[in-house]
Amino acid sequence: MLSITNLKVSIDEKAILNGLNLEIGAGEVHAVMGPNGSGKSTLAHVLAGRDGYRVTDGEVRYEGRDLLALETEARAHAGIFLGMQYPVELPGVNNMTFMRESLNSVRRARGEPELDAPAFLRRVREQAQLIGLDPALLKRSVNEGFSGGEKKRNEILQMAMLEPKLAILDETDSGLDIDALRVIAGGVNALRAADRSIIVITHYQRLLDYIAPDRVHVLAGGKIVRSGDRQLALELEQRGYGWIEEDAA
Amino acid sequence: MISEAQQSDWFLHHLSQSAGIMPGRGVAWLDALRSDARAAIARLTVLNRKQEAWRYTSVEPLLQQRFITAGTDIGAFRNLDIRPWILPGMDAFRLVFVNGRYLPRLSAVDDLPEGVTVGSLRTALSTDPGRLATWFEQQQGRSDNLFTALNSALINDGALIHIGRHVVLRKPLEIVYLSLDQERSLLVQPRNLVILEAGAEATLVERFVGSEKTTGFNNHVTGIQLSGGASLDHYRLQDESDRTFHLSSISLSQLELSRYRCTHLSFGGAWARTDCETLLKQPGAKCELNGLYTVGDGQLNDFHLRVRHMTPGCTSRERFKGILHGKGRAVFDGHIIVDKDAQQSDAQLRNDNLMLTRGAEVDTKPQLEIYADNVKCSHGTTVGEIDPAQIFYLRSRGIARTKALSMLSLGFAADISNEIKPEPLRGYVERRLLQKLGGEPDGDNLSEHHV
Numbered sequence: 001m002l003s004i005t006n007l008k009v010s011i012d013e014k015a016i017l018n019g020l021n022l023e024i025g026a027g028e029v030h031a032v033m034g035p036n037g038s039g040k041s042t043l044a045h046v047l048a049g050r051d052g053y054r055v056t057d058g059e060v061r062y063e064g065r066d067l068l069a070l071e072t073e074a075r076a077h078a079g080i081f082l083g084m085q086y087p088v089e090l091p092g093v094n095n096m097t098f099m100r101e102s103l104n105s106v107r108r109a110r111g112e113p114e115l116d117a118p119a120f121l122r123r124v125r126e127q128a129q130l131i132g133l134d135p136a137l138l139k140r141s142v143n144e145g146f147s148g149g150e151k152k153r154n155e156i157l158q159m160a161m162l163e164p165k166l167a168i169l170d171e172t173d174s175g176l177d178i179d180a181l182r183v184i185a186g187g188v189n190a191l192r193a194a195d196r197s198i199i200v201i202t203h204y205q206r207l208l209d210y211i212a213p214d215r216v217h218v219l220a221g222g223k224i225v226r227s228g229d230r231q232l233a234l235e236l237e238q239r240g241y242g243w244i245e246e247d248a249a
Numbered sequence: 250m251i252s253e254a255q256q257s258d259w260f261l262h263h264l265s266q267s268a269g270i271m272p273g274r275g276v277a278w279l280d281a282l283r284s285d286a287r288a289a290i291a292r293l294t295v296l297n298r299k300q301e302a303w304r305y306t307s308v309e310p311l312l313q314q315r316f317i318t319a320g321t322d323i324g325a326f327r328n329l330d331i332r333p334w335i336l337p338g339m340d341a342f343r344l345v346f347v348n349g350r351y352l353p354r355l356s357a358v359d360d361l362p363e364g365v366t367v368g369s370l371r372t373a374l375s376t377d378p379g380r381l382a383t384w385f386e387q388q389q390g391r392s393d394n395l396f397t398a399l400n401s402a403l404i405n406d407g408a409l410i411h412i413g414r415h416v417v418l419r420k421p422l423e424i425v426y427l428s429l430d431q432e433r434s435l436l437v438q439p440r441n442l443v444i445l446e447a448g449a450e451a452t453l454v455e456r457f458v459g460s461e462k463t464t465g466f467n468n469h470v471t472g473i474q475l476s477g478g479a480s481l482d483h484y485r486l487q488d489e490s491d492r493t494f495h496l497s498s499i500s501l502s503q504l505e506l507s508r509y510r511c512t513h514l515s516f517g518g519a520w521a522r523t524d525c526e527t528l529l530k531q532p533g534a535k536c537e538l539n540g541l542y543t544v545g546d547g548q549l550n551d552f553h554l555r556v557r558h559m560t561p562g563c564t565s566r567e568r569f570k571g572i573l574h575g576k577g578r579a580v581f582d583g584h585i586i587v588d589k590d591a592q593q594s595d596a597q598l599r600n601d602n603l604m605l606t607r608g609a610e611v612d613t614k615p616q617l618e619i620y621a622d623n624v625k626c627s628h629g630t631t632v633g634e635i636d637p638a639q640i641f642y643l644r645s646r647g648i649a650r651t652k653a654l655s656m657l658s659l660g661f662a663a664d665i666s667n668e669i670k671p672e673p674l675r676g677y678v679e680r681r682l683l684q685k686l687g688g689e690p691d692g693d694n695l696s697e698h699h700v
Contacts, residue, residue, distance in 0.1 A: 048645050049644070049645065051637065051641065071644075072644035073647050073648060075645075077647055082645050084642070084645075087642070088639050090639055090642070090643075090657065090660055091660055091661070091664075092664060093656055093657065093660035093663075097656075098646075101648055101652070102643075102648055105652070106646075109647065141660065162647070
């Protein structure tokens with residue numbers, strides 16, 4: 001599904017990723033953990049195609065294609081979804097109009113028919129209920145005045161609507177209380193499928209109590225310094241990141 | 250550079266053109282009004298960019314053109330198909346003007362409630378000038394300039410709207426001004442009078458539209474008088490050809506507890522300017538001026554607003570938003586004056602501009618002139634660009650960059666456009682904005698469905 005080889009990325013001449021390698025198979029859930037500033041969000045943004053990052057070396061193959069050669073929107077059409085750590089507010093852009101435009105852009109690119117208004121509304125309503133998003137928020141401007149938890153639910157709702165092949169969830173757990181965390185994890189688990197891979201980026205292991213990963217990776221100093229199964233996450237919880245950073249150094 | 254002599258010559262040239270038979274000739278007050286205006290043109294100082302009102306807007310592009318005064322003959326338009334110019338679904342009383350002349354056959358003013366006069370000013374000047382005298386007198390003493398004087402000197406036709414005491418007009422009243430002459434550059438000078446007596450309520454929609462290639466000069470003058478407790482919801486859509494010159498001069502006076510709300514929507518014109526002067530004359534009057542403008546290559550749009558609080562306890566709100574693209578130019582000048590006696594005045598003004606390109610330019614200038622000591626006044630202007638994080642967010646959801654830009658621009662305009670109450674007008678404005686900004690209009694509207 002996704003194959004990252006020796007990826008090096010800098011921002012304003014400052015190296016952030018220093019030769020990162022990562023292999024993700026279809027249907028797998030991988031957790032990427034690491035201390036602040038280790039490059040977790042950079043990895044997420046580079047995969048989704050955000051401007052401002054310079055790839056200096058390495059490559060990313062997604063379903064055999066050169067992912068980095070694709071425009072941002074083309075990556076979304078190809079099935080990449082980034083659940084943002086800080087979803088931006090879009091004043092005056094109606095949430096439903098936005099989601100329908102998004103969904104239909106993706107459907108058009110895939111050669112599928114657009115959903116008409118009633119079909120779209122049926123689906124968005126069902127999914128919002130599953131994720132516990134107040135339907136009133138669908139009528140508001142995207143993320144405007146939403147609480148932290150509502151913004152994250154809105155991200156998961158978009159993921160559920162777009163049915164991506166590779167979902168990257170960037171610190172989806174940050175700022176959530178335990179109940180919200182459970183609901184959101186439930187939404188993510190409902191989307192687990194044999195043809196859908198998920199990268200869960202998180203600072204804490206607590207999200208992994210609810211979303212059980214197949215693999216856990218530790219990102220430090222711009223590369224993956226250790227990989228393992230769930231046990232690794234639990235070990236990190238107890239011992240912190242210091243010992244791994246020391247090991248790596 | 251146009252010299253002073255050339256400028257005077259321009260006004261005299263247009264003053265000397267015959268516009269056919271002038272209505273109400275021989276009526277003393279009307280003759281006086283016309284001759285005073287002629288005298289004023291000779292007396293008024295010429296326009297130049299040293300004057301505050303014309304500092305950022307050059308009149309040269311306009312004064313370099315010569316226009317032909319539109320005639321009174323409407324024969325050519327007798328069989329005009331009005332349907333392309335009507336907003337689908339707009340249920341309204343309607344007055345239609347073509348090149349400044351009232352066309353009764355295309356208008357729809359049957360079934361007006363009792364106490365309402367809606368029709369052509371030309372007809373009223375011919376048949377009942379005495380009734381108009383006092384209303385025109387109340388318009389005297391306003392700050393005249395050369396263009397309003399030119400309109401007064403040749404006063405001929407326009408809309409007359411009079412809503413009697415406590416009459417509530419349930420349907421909007423729409424005035425459609427069509428510019429249809431593509432061969433000649435016409436000077437069209439409607440003169441409108443809108444009077445709401447005590448407690449009257451109405452919605453007025455004015456639309457300035459026309460064929461794509463018209464190159465004329467529309468020099469509108471509108472006087473609005475709201476008596477005690479009257480309420481007017483006013484929409485002005487200027488969507489003329491990108492080669493047209495448009496000047497609207499509006500003078501508004503409000504008495505006790507009256508309420509005025511106007512939404513200016515300005516998208517067209519090569520050179521378009523609106524001068525709006527509001528006098529809050531009696532306590533408790535409330536005035537709300539909203540606006541939305543777009544300019545692109547070869548377009549200039551200028552709003553000059555002047556709100557004067559003359560008595561205690563009045564409220565004014567001004568909120569204008571501009572979207573500039575290409576090499577578009579915009580000027581905004583919002584001037585609030587609070588007289589010495591106007592304590593407890595509440596005045597707020599905002600102007601926000603979204604710059605989609607580096608080549609666009611806006612000059613925005615709020616001014617507060619406060620002589621009272623117990624007032625609540627604020628003003629603010631911003632000039633900004635779309636946040637790249639917002640574009641990334643939309644693109645990461647599969648939405649192409651151009652579409653993302655138009656969605657965000659429309660979002661920027663939404664707090665003005667969402668408050669347009671007549672749905673057909675709101676839909677038109679949203680579609681036009683998308684077209685102007687290079688996006689595609691949407692298909693069916695989700696807001697018509699319920700979640």
